[in-house]
Amino acid sequence: MRFKKTLATLCALSFAAMAGCSSEDGSGNGGNAVTAEPPAGVSPDVAKIPMPEEGTRHDNPQARKNVKFGGSLKLAFPEIPPNLNSFSADNPSGYVGNLDSWTSPQLWDFTVGGQPKPDKDYLLSATVVSKSPEVIKYRLNPKAHWNNGDPITWKAFEATWKTQSGKSKKYNPSSTTGYERIKSVKKGKNAHEAVVTFDKPFYPYQEIFTQLENPKNLDPAFFKKGWVGHPNNGLLAGPFKYKSYSKTKVVLERNKDWWGAKPKLDTIVIRAMEDQASINAFQNGELDETRVESQDRMKQIKNMDDVQVRRGFGTQVSMYMMGQGSEVFKNTYARKAFALATDRRELTKIKFQGMNWDPEKLPGSMNVLPWMPTYKNNTPWLKHSVDKAKKLMTDHGWKLGEGGYFQKNGKTAKITYVNFGNSSSGAALARAQQAMAKQAGLKMVIDTRSTSDFSSTLNEGSYDVVAVSTETRDPFGYVLACSMYCTTSGNNSTGVGTKKIDAMAKKVTTIADPKKAMAQANKAEAAALNLVGYIPLFNSPVTYAVTKGLANYGPSGWASAEPEDIGWQKSK
Known part of the structure; x- marks a missing residue:
């Protein structure tokens, strides 16, 4: 589905x-x-x-x-x-x-080609009624109601905005993208009409209010703990x-x-x-x-x-997500050395062995896919080179020591790679990465955990390298630049970033022209990926x-x- x-x-x-x-x-x-x-x-x-x-x-x-x-x-x-x-x-x-x-x-449907249209079970229409300031009028289906019988009204828009805007420290939003630009959410001519007014323009507006929150979530304690282990059917x-x-x-x-x-x-x-x-x-x-x-x-x-x-x-990009907790990976140069030591083409061959699939391009973006006409490679530097990886380490005072691993101040350049589950393919890829890291003098320890530990591992940040995937679920992936890379974003589990990149990424959704917005997104993403919080690996069928x-x-x-x-x- x-x-x-x-x-x-x-x-x-x-x-x-x-x-x-x-x-x-x-x-x-x-x-x-x-x-x-x-x-x-x-x-x-x-x-x-x-x-x-x-x-x-x-x-x-x-x-x-x-x-x-x-x-x-x-x-x-x-x-x-x-x-x-x-x-x-x-x-x-x-x-x-x-x-x-x-x-x-879920307020929006998409065609095969990616054109959005309202899901009429919930949303009858969404109309831009003003461009300066930007104002969107949403008309809800009067038949729509929560399972407890309460009607779905403009208050669901208000609740979603207030918990996701990042303006209140009472909530920990999944993503503030778009919501932080909203000035107000008010009742329209009746309870089934929401009028959303922006402080600053946000484009495209279909990227927010894709799913609505129940007003009960305005209770901060319930927002944080009320859904843990509880579906709350009503x-x-x-x-x-x-x-x-x-x-x-x-x-x-x-x-x-x-x-x-x-x-x-x-x-x-x-x-x-x-x-x-x-x-x-x-x-x-x-x-x-x-x-x-x-x-x-x-x-x-x-x-x-x-x-x-x-x-x-x-529409997924498989990637390595990098932690900063270790003495080694708190340094950008060490994370980049690991990236250069990674032979992505070899990993791709292992991944798709015998599957009659040979992607022409390795991904250089996390938010725009290689087969899309708007794609641009934002990691031109990401080319396998063990020599360059080693040079980065030696330039920063590391010397090859016992076992062929880099050492500095009596410590070995040791990192932990967390693998989930019992997939033989996943294990093979982890071992291949371990061998690649060793060639560059990095000692990579594989820590295999149950797949059920995935959420807790990311929440705790208990990893140096973890293999994950990110999914772009519509053709507007470029607008998620801030959600992916901003230091203020709850989605940026790596914590890697700078205020300068934050500003670059936030500018993307202020640009109405899609081509210019894409150019800005590429600029922000290139700067972010150069800090190596993420390493894009491959785009799978x-x-x-x-x-x-x-x-x-x-x-x-x-x-x-x-x-x-x-x-x-x-x-x-």
Whole structure:
């Protein structure tokens, strides 16, 4: 399905990721074509998988009339999020956004090509009524209401603004982008009309109020603690609601109070599973979908009956996120040495071995994807060079010592790489990175943790290097420059940045002309990535194995699959 929340989210990068915190969409041009004879190392089964087509949905798109009522969709997430408040910086897990897509107000849909349009179940229209100052008038669907019966009114806009603006220290917002520019949110001609007035212009306005908060979140204590371990069904509003919630399993059921089209599915069952458990569960019929982005996983499902493989262009960038807690990585030069020691092309070969996928470009941006026409490489310096990596260290007083590792003042240049889960592909990539680091005199220790430790690891900052992915969920990713790189942003878990970069990034959304805004975003991103808080690695395709007959679920460009339309196709 297509998850509509547009804020960038972080996900554990197991390199054979399951459903959940992942872009299940994409469009663009990349990859290689299917040939009559499979490339070396590619099995005929993999070679038969259709390559994505730009501007095309690959999610078995079906009209509602072709989807039957009833049945369950069985999925797996690497973790069940402990904090279900996606508006809080205490929740770094993108899996909450996936749950929200079923249960919470999502105001915008997108076409395959990325054009926004109001989701009429919630939002009837959004109109610019003034340009100086910028004023947007939102008209809500009068039928829309929270599950406790309260109508969804302008007060939901007010609550979202107040908790996300960053103007109050009582809240820890997920992202202040856009909200910090708002001067006021007021009631329009009735309770179902919100009038938003900006202090400073913000473009494009569709990047904010993508999801609405319940006014209960204005209680600071509830905002921070009220969603930890509690779904709070009455404060949500979507086609589905929580039937049960635990650390290991979530069951969503059809919401009888939903005012829109009746959801086709009865339930969605989501279990917390490590990689190997998920592929075994799929083979046993316990799951209806699993990611198959490695040769090993493909081999395990290739002989299964009633299974379809769907592949599309991904909107995720896999990356290393760098911590500053160690004596080594508190220094920018050491983080850059690690980056230069990283052979991204070799990691890409390991990642996509046997998968008939050879991306032409390695990513040089975190917010704009290599296949997009607006892409620019903002890391021209990021070219593998062990010699340059070593020189950076020796220029700063380090000398090669015992074991071939750099030493200084009696200490070894030692860093900790945190890996999550039991994926063989993830383990292989970690070992490859360890060998690369050693070539440059850096001693990298691999610390493998349970996938369920992902959120706590990021919150605590207990890592030097962690492999994660970030997802851009619409074509306006460039406006997230500040959300990604500003030192004041809750999304910038690295803490790497400067006030100068903050100012550059904040300027992006003040520019109405998209081309000029993009140029400013590139300037800000280039400066930020030069500080090496992040190292972009590769842009992956999205490849699913699904139970045949699953409709409106899978890679679909930028398009938004409505949760109520997902289900099982009628027999022809």
